[in-house]
Amino acid sequence: MTLKVYADRLSQPSRAVLIFCKINGIDFEEITVEFLKHQQFTPEYKEINPMSQVPAIVDGTFKLFESHAILIYLASAYPGVPDHWYPADVFKRAKIHSVLAWHHSYLRRGATGIVYHSIMAPLHGLTFDPQVPEQARKILPKSLSILEDYWLEGTGPFLFGNSEPSIADLSLVCEIMQLEFLSEKEYREILSPYKKVLKWIEDTKNATGPYFDEVHMALFNVQNEIRERMVKQSISSHKGGSESECIK
Amino acid sequence: MALKVYADRMSQPSRAVLIFCKINGIDFEEIQVDVFKGQQFSPEYKAINPMHQVPAIVDGQLKLFESHAILIYLSCAFPVASHWYPSDPSKRAKIHSVLDWHHSYLRRGAGGLTFNSIMAPLNGFRSYPQVIIQAEEILLRSLSKLENFWLKDGGFLVGSSQPSIADISLACEVMQLELLSEKDYHRIMGPYKKVKKWIDDIRSATAPHFDEVHERLYKSQKVYRERMVTHSGKNKVRSKM
Numbered sequence: 001m002t003l004k005v006y007a008d009r010l011s012q013p014s015r016a017v018l019i020f021c022k023i024n025g026i027d028f029e030e031i032t033v034e035f036l037k038h039q040q041f042t043p044e045y046k047e048i049n050p051m052s053q054v055p056a057i058v059d060g061t062f063k064l065f066e067s068h069a070i071l072i073y074l075a076s077a078y079p080g081v082p083d084h085w086y087p088a089d090v091f092k093r094a095k096i097h098s099v100l101a102w103h104h105s106y107l108r109r110g111a112t113g114i115v116y117h118s119i120m121a122p123l124h125g126l127t128f129d130p131q132v133p134e135q136a137r138k139i140l141p142k143s144l145s146i147l148e149d150y151w152l153e154g155t156g157p158f159l160f161g162n163s164e165p166s167i168a169d170l171s172l173v174c175e176i177m178q179l180e181f182l183s184e185k186e187y188r189e190i191l192s193p194y195k196k197v198l199k200w201i202e203d204t205k206n207a208t209g210p211y212f213d214e215v216h217m218a219l220f221n222v223q224n225e226i227r228e229r230m231v232k233q234s235i236s237s238h239k240g241g242s243e244s245e246c247i248k
Numbered sequence: 249m250a251l252k253v254y255a256d257r258m259s260q261p262s263r264a265v266l267i268f269c270k271i272n273g274i275d276f277e278e279i280q281v282d283v284f285k286g287q288q289f290s291p292e293y294k295a296i297n298p299m300h301q302v303p304a305i306v307d308g309q310l311k312l313f314e315s316h317a318i319l320i321y322l323s324c325a326f327p328v329a330s331h332w333y334p335s336d337p338s339k340r341a342k343i344h345s346v347l348d349w350h351h352s353y354l355r356r357g358a359g360g361l362t363f364n365s366i367m368a369p370l371n372g373f374r375s376y377p378q379v380i381i382q383a384e385e386i387l388l389r390s391l392s393k394l395e396n397f398w399l400k401d402g403g404f405l406v407g408s409s410q411p412s413i414a415d416i417s418l419a420c421e422v423m424q425l426e427l428l429s430e431k432d433y434h435r436i437m438g439p440y441k442k443v444k445k446w447i448d449d450i451r452s453a454t455a456p457h458f459d460e461v462h463e464r465l466y467k468s469q470k471v472y473r474e475r476m477v478t479h480s481g482k483n484k485v486r487s488k489m
Binding site for chain 1: 298299310312313314315316317318320321324325337338340341342344345347348349351352378382393397
């Protein structure tokens with residue numbers, strides 16, 4: 001029975017799992033769960049993932065959610081995945097776990113906090129919290145600085161100065177790609193100081209070509225529409241709210 | 249050269265690493281980094297963990313931070329019983345899944361609530377009332393998920409009959425709620441029978457180290473509860489009733 005991957009290509013962790021499967025030739029069926037249409041709340045999907053989030057996988061009778069757990073499982077359970085994605089060496093593996101854990105509280109909180117709560121949710125009539133982007137705008141530059149000055153230190157182009165990408169590179173780069181939903185001006189303002197980060201995004205894209213671009217097409221297809229709607233509704237991502245449902 | 253563990257026993261993830269080392273007989277030197285005294289910002293500690301957080305370890309050439317990464321590393325690098333971090337990819341995956349969930353849910357909830365409503369105001373640090381409200385909402389949702397999903401098969405997390413690193417990590421987080429007033433503790437924890445039993449089971453499975461490592465928390469609990477009674481009350485946890 002083929003692996004099933006429940007994903008929404010507008011979701012950063014979904015994209016990381018899809019790109020990983022494709023670059024490693026893992027045979028799978030992609031099942032779209034559109035979170036902007038609330039499909040994660042159907043009873044059928046709740047059976048797969050009671051947390052109502054994407055991505056999730058079903059491998060035979062085995063169900064799993066949380067993208068880092070999924071990436072590690074796929075790297076371990078599927079033959080032929082090159083070692084650099086999730087090295088067997090205990091020290092190298094520990095570093096990957098360290099940055100993946102850091103990601104939750106830093107880069108993910110920063111990027112998702114801004115993009116979801118000030119753009120995606122208000123534009124699509126979903127519940128959001130206008131306080132979150134304010135906190136996130138402090139966390140995001142801090143996270144990018146830490147990436148630039150610490151995690152990308154070393155001679156190679158990838159995290160930890162590695163010469164080849166790991167699951168951590170894929171996960172974190174997919175997160176930063178979500179910032180493409182910001183206005184062009186804001187995207188440039190936020191990211192332009194971080195030269196190593198910008199190069200690392202390109203290197204990760206090249207290392208997973210053509211799948212990286214193919215999986216990110218869904219994001220780029222709606223990017224213009226989102227940007228136009230943000231301008232039209234005069235919701236600057238700095239204000240982070242509209243008549244949509246707000247968490248008080 | 250012995251393993252060094254940089255920890256603050258008031259920090260939930262620090263306690264998890266300490267208990268894990270002790271129950272598995274891992275030889276280590278505990279080096280205290282007192283967070284409320286700002287010791288995590290010293291240049292010496294920055295060289296260990298540039299994120300200025302506890303815990304961190306130094307094992308020979310390896311410096312490592314983030315408690316989940318540390319627990320996994322210790323499970324692999326030292327001879328420990330396999331139930332702590334099973335080698336089977338599916339069992340291991342379930343442990344990774346709950347550890348990841350923990351970051352955004354239980355940790356944000358319990359950590360956010362106890363820090364902002366008790367520890368920060370009583371130690372002269374800034375706290376954010378809005379964060380207290382958000383954190384309590386997240387905490388209640390998280391405890392519900394623990395009770396009804398992660399512990400639905402009884403025993404330990406993800407239906408296991410023996411504890412894993414995930415049980416120690418999450419239990420130490422729930423223990424932080426002991427810093428709340430008795431009234432708030434019972435109001436929040438009251439409905440969650442399975443969670444309470446699970447904490448007792450972990451305490452038994454890691455005895456006597458669980459209680460020994462939590463001694464400092466209990467001492468602080470007494471002090472904090474007395475001080476909160478005479479505190480202005482503006483940073484107290486507000487009941488949703």
